[in-house]
Every structure is written in C-alpha cells, then in structure tokens.
Amino acid sequence: MAQLASVALVAIVAIVALASIYVVVRAIADPLRGVPGPFWARFSRLWYLREVYEGPIVRITPNEYSIDDPAAEKTIYGLGTKFYKSPWYIASGNPDPTNSDLFTERHPAQHALMRRKVANLYSANTLLRLFVQRLNEVAATGRPINVQHWLQCYAFDGIGYITLSKRFGFLDRCEDARGMFTSLHSYLKYASRIGVVSEVHPIASKLLAKLGSGGMSHMMSFVGAQLQDRQQRLAEKEGGGTDDDFVSRILAQHKADPEKFTFTDVFSTCITNIGAGSDKTSISLSAVMYHLIRNPNMLAELRSELDEKLQPGKTIEDFSFQDAQRLPYLQACIKEALSVHPATGLPLGGVVLSGGAEILGVFFPAGTVIGINTWDAALYRPERWLINDKQQLSRIDGYYLPFGHGSRTCIGKNISLLEMSKLVPVLVYRFDFDLVRPEEELECQNVWFVKQKNINCRVSLR
C-alpha cells in the first residue's frame, strides 16, 4: 500500500514538473512574448478572472490578446470575416454543440445562416405608460428606489413583450417576483468565469443542473409555456392569418419549413432575446440616467431641447422614435453614456484565421484569440458628438463599440435604441431624480455585463 502511494506521488510530481516545464518553455518560445500584460497571463488563463490592465495590445492569457485599435474591428468582426467567436462563448450556450444559438454559434458560416433566418424579425416598436405610472406612485411616497433595478423591471417586461407579446409582470410591483433577475445573474457569473476554461463547461453545467442551480430554468419554462400557448391559439385560428408580432412571425416561419427553421431555432431565438436584450438594455438606460443625474447642466440642456421641440397640444409621451432621432442632444447623451459605460465589459474574442493576422504591426498566428474590449473609459461629455469636424467624429466613432461590430453586431440594436429614445425623454421631462448618497462613487460588478449597483434615488414629479 505504502509502495503504491509513493508511486502515485512520484507520478503526480512528474506530471506537475513536466506541465511546469511545458508552460515555461512555451512562454519563452512564444513569438508574441514581447506583448505586455500581467506576468501570470504568460503562464495561465486563471488570472483573467480578476485583473485589469491597459495598453494598445495586452496579453490576457497565454494565447489571448486584448486590442485597443478601431482599425482592428473590420479585421476581427467585419462582414464576411472568417474569424471564429472565441471558445469563451462556449460556456454561455447549451453544452450540446448541435443546439447552439445565435449568440454562441462560433462557426462564421453557420452563424451567418442562423442570422439570416431571423434578421427580418428585428426591424424595430411599449410599456411607457405602466413605467411612468409606477414612478408616479413611488414619487408620491418619497421612498428611495434603486434606479438600475427599476429599469431592469422595465427592460425585462419590454423584452418579454417584444418577443412573446406578454409581459413577465415585473412592472406590476417593480419586484423580481419570479427570481428571474437572480437566475440571469447567476447564469452570467457562470458564463463569464467558465468561459475562461470553457473545456469544463459540459461537466460544470451538468453538475450545476444536478445541484438544482440551472440559472436559466425559470426563463426557459416561462418561454416554453408561452410558445405552447401561442401555438395552440394559432392552430385554433387556422386559415384566419397570424398576429403581426415577433412570436407569430417566428412560429409562422417554423410552420412553413419546420426542417429549415426548427422548433429549437424558435425556442433559442426567444431565450437569446431575453438573455441578451434585458440586462444590457437596463444597464445602458441606467448609464444614460446616471450621467444625466450627475451632470445637472447637461440635464438642463436636454430638457430645454425637449421643451423647444415639443409641439403645442402634444405630450412628451407622443414623441415618436423618429421625433427622438431628430433631437441631437438627446442622441448625443445616449451615445455618450453607452460610450463611457458599455453594457459588456470583456473583449469580444475572435480566433485568428489560418494565415494569421497583423494588427498594430504585431503578427498573430492562426489560433490566437484576439478581441476588442467595448470599454473606452472617458469623461461623460455628450458635446463631443456634436462637432462639425468629420474627421474627428469618425475617429471617436471608431472607438464606439457598445453593440459590437460587423457580422456579429448586436441584432437587437434598433430595438434597444428605440426603447431608450422613447423612455429617456419621458423620464427627464416628468421626473427629478436625486441621489440618496451623492458623495458615493458608482459601484459596478463585471459579470460580462457591467451592472451598476448603487444608483439609489428619490424620485419626485417636476
């Protein structure tokens, strides 16, 4: 027995020694060893779970680099790119690779095919009245609210409505009654961490499911029940046409060609909408509101633009998306907030294709993972989007990446811009928001989505 234990010990020591030699030799022989980054990123992916580092090209793992260069956007994400999404995306999806969805499908051709199937459903159209009613009620009580949480209720009900023509019901009491925010948050924590070591995703996800911590299970059962209900209604309506909403159109596509557009496609499109389109919209809306609350001069400027453009006999709620798009200061406030606080906070990784790629004079061999982080931290200054200097505008626009870029740009971008353009004018026109603790810095948590934690305000009617 003692002999067996010492053989096992020798074997373990030998494996550890060989692995260490391999890691050190790989780091020394690495043609990209000149790229700066944290020391431990030369040897292991694990440091990525905690640190931040700045520079034009930064090593973030032994085989992964974060790039800060707008010209690289086209190379990595441009339409027709052959770059695969990086292995990080694996942990966000179904462990069964045949059940991928638009967000997690890594193969460029498969991804393009999937995207073509649903692209027409995302052309842009609200829960404004209900949200304003809730704010009116809370304003009457003087009770402080967490603005991010309330906007999350708005965004969740919004995306439920847009996708399934059914609200989840968060705006009824502005509470996470179904535990869905918590579920999505634990899913994001899981995906952002396990994405770093995505090889363990098939085992880790099974283990979590056994422990009853599935993350998305609430959402899946809600979506499943709504789809079943709608299918039944459509069947009863046979010959009588379909409703003109997202879910009817997607089910009609499935009915027309169930092999090309399978029920799994229907389900994963709806789930992806809700996972991808709720928190990111609420984080972006919170960013717009936070910076306006923090900058009273800019808030006053926006309000005077709204006063000026509001036609006699109309209310602020009558402003259409088209009207809002013609308000330069409003659009600059939104764009600037998404610039200084993009909803996602990790590099959007892509695997370098065969033949390699040269970026900022550095050659990255095939198989290396490179990506651009959407964060372009700067002072909040909407005015910088309102200049006439085309060259300067195009330079700053090159760094604007909150929705990603090219072939994998956010498919829900128009929907969320519409939601923001409709809601922000109403909020700033109807209400005052006063931070409960203005002396506190903004606190955020990065779980791939960078969530604000402490935008606590008292709301009052203007």
Ligand code: HEM
């Ligand atoms: C302000 C709100 C939003 C922001 C900031 C945002 C941002 C992003 C970003 C950065 C990506 C990742 C691109 C990549 O991995 O390279 C993405 C992808 C995606 N978003 Fe959004 N998003 C928002 C709202 C929405 C909404 C409302 C929907 C659905 C209705 C949606 C659906 C998707 C989908 C399906 C993808 C995957 C697209 C693909 O890979 O082809 N997003 N979004």
